[in-house]
Amino acid sequence: MALSAVETVVTPSTKVKGHVARPARDSIKLSTLEHSDGPSAAQIDNDIPQYNSSPEKGLFTKTNLHFATLCWCLFLAGWNDGTIGPLLPRVQGVYDVNFTIVSLIFIFNTVGFVAASIANVLLTDYFGFGVVLLLSTREPARIVSNFLAQVMVIGSLIQSTGYVLSAIAPPFPVFVLAYFLSGFGIALQDAGCSGYIAAVNDSTRMGIMHAIYGFGTFASPLVSTQFAQLPRWSFHYLVSLGMSLVNIAMLSTVFRFRTQEKCLEEIGHTIPPAPIANSSGSKYKQIFKRKDVHLLAFFILVGVGVASTIGSWIVTYIIDVRGGNSSSGYINSGLGAGITLGRVALLWFNNKIGERRVIFIYNILVIGLLMVVWFVPSLIGNAIAISFVGFFSGPLYPIVMNHAGRIIPAWILTGCIAWIAGFGQAGSALVPFIMGVLASNTSIRSLQPFLVSLSTFMLFLWILVPNARRPD
DSSP states (O other), X not given: OOOOOOOOOOOOOOEETTEEOOOOGGGOOOOOSSOOSSOOGGGTTTTSOOOOSSOOOSSSOHHHHHHHHHHHHHHHHHHHHHHHHHHHHHHHHHHTOXXXXXXXXXXXXXXXXXXXXXXXXXXXXXXXXXXXXXXXXXXXXXXXXXXXXXXXXXXXXXXXXXXXXXXXXXXXXXXXXXXXXXXXXXXXXXXXXXHHHHHHTOHHHHHHXXXXXXXXXXXXXXXXXXXXXXXXXXXXXXXXXXXXXXXXXXXHHHHTTOOHHHHHHXXXXXXXXXXXXXXXXXXXXXXXXXXXXXXXXXXXXXXXXXXXXXXXXXXXXXXXXXXOOXXXXXXXXXXXXXXXXXXXXXXXXXXXXXXXXXXXXXXXXXXXXXXXXXXXXXHHHXXXXXXXXXXXXXXXXXXXXXXXXXXXXXXXXXXXXXXXXXXXXXXXXXXXXXXXXXXXXXXGGGHHHHHHHHHHHHXXXXXXSOSSOOOO
16 A cells, blocks of 8 residues: 655754754645555644634734625625616516516526536636636646736626616617526525635624625615616616626726635635545536535525515515505515514524534524415515514524535535536526516415425525535
């Protein structure tokens, strides 16, 4: 059997009364000369992140700067998802389309999300999280350009293109295409943000970051509801465009087109390499053969789909069924506020009860609140219930991302997160589209039974999700 060696580099030592001074921690390195059938010493516990011995102090640290940039990225994703609900009745009126046709917005958004989730593994592997590929004398055979935009900047650029098209209120097919572009761009960024935080295994930051997403869904309806009542309703997308340009500038400046590994090393984290037994073969093959990845992806698809369907159709439901007026769009802000508060205020409860068990509790509460909206004919009561739906459903997404970090090996975690987030976020488009088809064939009253059925299905999916990492 081949041997593996540990190479030790020791700085000049000082002998004091027969003792040898301990070498500095960072003067010791491990290297594997040859690989054996079993893991070498350098590969033991290779899923555990390595930290700097001198953590950063202060408010304006690189860690906090990275985190703030990711939060802005997620805020813009929430802003985008909270926009369409208040604008949807106006879009139907302007383009004179029924529920099914207007729901093409969601189906093309779905195509964008799924396309990005598949492309993300390849793009992140080749370009990196935020990478500059420079010609290297050590790799003369590899032909790369001197400058390639990072994956997340690519996503933000594509998202901005979608806003440009939407802002001019183009013909409906072009308006639908704009949502494909925005969906593709957001999926790239969402996967990058979640994968980054999952790699450092920080459940608190994961919860806060996705709470910022919720704040975006809260803020956007406050603005889009106003634009829905103006002649230039599509100018709301100019506001979104301006925020997206800021996002491009922040991503480019903070991450400076480096790989995710380099960005993590800058703040003291190291992603370990794959063990030799798992390093061969396509990363796609390693990801897609995992049952736990697909279960988490479907759970996210349904969960995000429920939240997005509420955000997309609840205004129409309140206007048509409960007799609300054009100001009903503010109910979406209540939903966003609930998501934001739930992801922060319930962090202690998640840790106390356990993140796996607490999902069952939240799902049951959400089902009960949706039934209140279904059977209680009160405009104010429905608005309050929707806010609490956001409060209890908000923690689900970050909890799933944290759980992925616990049960998925580190060397494929980012790729798995990309698939889970991208495929799961497709629910924000696919499920509202299905709802639009149902509303056309029946009525908007089918919204609540549809949502209750999906929330019940989520309980079944979560039972199937494993609680521990399977042997690899």
